[in-house]
Amino acid sequence: MKIAETFSDLSKHRLALSGEAALIPTMGALHEGHLALIRLAKSHAKHTIVSIFVNPTQFGPNEDFESYPRSRTKDLMQLEKVGVDIVFFPTTQEVYPNGIHEATRIYVPTIGHLYCGKSRPTFFEGVCSIVLRLFLITKPTHAVFGEKDFQQVTIIKKMITDLYLNIKIIQAPIVREDDGLAMSSRNQYLSEAERQLATEIYKALIKLQKTPQNSNIAAAIQKEVCELERNGIRVDYLSLVEEGSLRKITKPTPNSRVLFAGYIGKTRLIDNMPLTQTD
Secondary structure, X not given: OEEEOOHHHHHHHHHOOOOOEEEEEEOOOOOHHHHHHHHHHHOOOOEEEEEEXXXXXXXXXXXXXXXXXXXXXXXXXXXXXXOOOEEEOOOHHHHOOOOOOOOOOOOOOOHHHOOHHHHOOOXXXXXXXXXXXXXXXXXXXXXXXXXHHHHHHHHHHHXXXXXXXXXXXXXXOOOEOOOOOEOOHHHHHOOHHHHHHOHHHXXXXXXXXXXXXXXXXXXXXXXXXXXXXXXXXXXEEEEXXXXXXXXXXXXXXXXXXXXXXXXXXXXEEEEEEEOOOEO
């Protein structure tokens, strides 16, 4: 496994790889969800490249950039075990040599300003800006993104289409804990009581997924919002959307999905689930 800390070294290591290569961009603090992405990548491409970079441009004021979990040694040990070819571990200075405020940025209009983009106005601009840089330097044939960040993967797919990038995006299913909570590096922020409370998110999504076809889905969503907030979860949004466009819809379709974001204490969690209503 090669470790690169500069774009120059990354480029050299990439040139030494022949055949298809899949990129898995991460912010580190790796868990089983990340490892599942890597295993999926290995089933699609001969080589795997993992980037680990806590990107400051996707954090807003008063968010958790400084406190975001970082565990370089543990991350490298895990990546060695799963057989990654290259790990890219750059510094902020390497990625943004002229400072983050002078760096060229990329954004995707409309869908980049919905849901998480509305609550975190610079988030997807920061995501697209770093992911495009990684695409250009690693020249992957494939890239793997988890469906937990469903809006993110949808936006990345649109960016690839709009910029004519020849990269195949692979969507990886959400990896969950035994009690249903979607795996996330931010889960470690939760106290024991908050961690137990977090399972209510999954329970609410399951209820909505099983909503009878002739039921009022808007009323069902509002009921779950009220229940979550009554339990102490501050809901940012709980919305039924069309998967491709992310536009909010009022009736389920074969390609509809419920998106959630909210806070338990100071910790922001996201989740989603396809809506497959029953008769």
